Amino acid sequence: MAVLRFRPVLQLSVTKIRELMREPEALFWVFIFPVLLALALGIAFRSGGVEEVAVGVHRGDGAERIERALDAAGRLRPVVLDPEEARERLRSGRVALVVIPGETVTLWYDPTRQESEATRMAVNDALQRDAGRIDAVAVDTKEMTEKGSRYIDFLIPGILGMNIMGTGMWGIGFYVVTARQRKLLKRLVATPMRRSEFLMGQIIGRLVFLIFEVGVMVVFARLAFDVPLRGSVVTLGVVSVVGAMTFAGLGLLVASRARTVEGVSGLMNFVMLPMWILSGIFFSTSRFPEAMQPVVQALPLTALNDAFRAVMLDGTSLVGIFGEVALTASWGVAAFVAALALFRWR
Numbered sequence: 001m002a003v004l005r006f007r008p009v010l011q012l013s014v015t016k017i018r019e020l021m022r023e024p025e026a027l028f029w030v031f032i033f034p035v036l037l038a039l040a041l042g043i044a045f046r047s048g049g050v051e052e053v054a055v056g057v058h059r060g061d062g063a064e065r066i067e068r069a070l071d072a073a074g075r076l077r078p079v080v081l082d083p084e085e086a087r088e089r090l091r092s093g094r095v096a097l098v099v100i101p102g103e104t105v106t107l108w109y110d111p112t113r114q115e116s117e118a119t120r121m122a123v124n125d126a127l128q129r130d131a132g133r134i135d136a137v138a139v140d141t142k143e144m145t146e147k148g149s150r151y152i153d154f155l156i157p158g159i160l161g162m163n164i165m166g167t168g169m170w171g172i173g174f175y176v177v178t179a180r181q182r183k184l185l186k187r188l189v190a191t192p193m194r195r196s197e198f199l200m201g202q203i204i205g206r207l208v209f210l211i212f213e214v215g216v217m218v219v220f221a222r223l224a225f226d227v228p229l230r231g232s233v234v235t236l237g238v239v240s241v242v243g244a245m246t247f248a249g250l251g252l253l254v255a256s257r258a259r260t261v262e263g264v265s266g267l268m269n270f271v272m273l274p275m276w277i278l279s280g281i282f283f284s285t286s287r288f289p290e291a292m293q294p295v296v297q298a299l300p301l302t303a304l305n306d307a308f309r310a311v312m313l314d315g316t317s318l319v320g321i322f323g324e325v326a327l328t329a330s331w332g333v334a335a336f337v338a339a340l341a342l343f344r345w346r
Helices: 002-021 024-044 063-072 083-092 114-130 151-181 184-188 195-225 233-255 261-278 290-298 300-314 322-342
Strands: 053-058 076-081 097-100 105-109 139-143
Touching: 053 063, 053 083, 053 114, 063 076, 063 114, 076 083, 076 114, 083 097, 083 105, 083 151, 097 114, 105 114, 151 184, 151 195, 151 233, 151 261, 151 300, 195 233, 195 322, 233 261, 233 300, 233 322, 261 290, 261 300, 290 300, 300 322
Parallel strands: 053 076, 053 097, 105 139
Antiparallel strands: 097 105
C-alpha cells in the first residue's frame, strides 16, 4: 500500500528528470558551465607553487636596491617603471603595488584589492629584512584613491560592456526565436520585406534604448562612486552605438536558425561565456597566460571594454581608440553578413 502511495511521486520525479534532459539550457548550466568557469578561473588565478606577484618600482635613486630586496623575497617580481607607466599598471591591475623610493619608502596600492593588501605586507617585510629587519627602514603607505585609478573605476566600464552585450544578444535573439515559434516570421514571407530589411530593423530598434541604458549606468556610477567621465560624451556615444550594433548582429546570427527558446539560450550561453570570463569585466586580462592573449584580445567584448575604459578613465579621443572600435565593428559586420546568409523565416 505504501508503495502504491509513493508511485505518483516516483512518476513525477522521472518526468521531471526527462524534461531536464531535453532542455539544452538546463544541461548547460548544470553540467557544462561550472566546469568551464572553474577551468577559466583556474587558468586566470593559477598557482604553480608560490605565485609571483608583480610589483612596480619607481625609476630613480634607490630603485636598484629595492629591486634586489624584493627579488630576494622569493615571490615578488619587481619591475622598474617610469612614474606614469607605474600608475597605469597599478590602475589596470597589472601590478599589485608600486614602491616609490625615497628617504621614506612609499607603498602605493589599492586597499580595495585583497591582492594589493597582501602584497603590501610582503613588500614591507622584504624591505625590513633587507635593511636589518627591526624598523630599519621608514615605510609609509599611499592608498590608491585617485578617481580613475580605483578598482570601482576599472569595474564600471566592464559592467557597461557586459550589459550592452547581454541586452543586445538576449533582446534580439529571444525576439526572433519567439516570433519564429509563433509563426509570425512565416507570415512575413508573403510580404515584399527582404531579410536584410528585417535584420537591419532589429538592429536599429535595439539602439532606441541605448541612450537610457548607457546614461543610467554612467550617471549612477558618477553619483554613487564618483567614477569619472574624462572623455567626450560624443566619443562615449560612438563606442556605445558600435558595441550595441555589434552584439545585436551576433544575436541575430545566433538566432538565425534556432527554433526554440531553449535552443537559442544554449547557443547564447556558448557564445557569451568566453567573453564573460576572458574579456576583463571583473579583473585584468593580463592574468591570463601569454599564449592565450591573442584569443583574449581578439574578442569583441575585450575591445569594447578597453575602449570604454580609455574614454571614461583616460579621456582618450576617438582616434586613440580607433583600433578597438574597428575590431568591435568588424565583428558586427561579419556577424550581420553571416546572419543574412543563414537566416530562415521558418
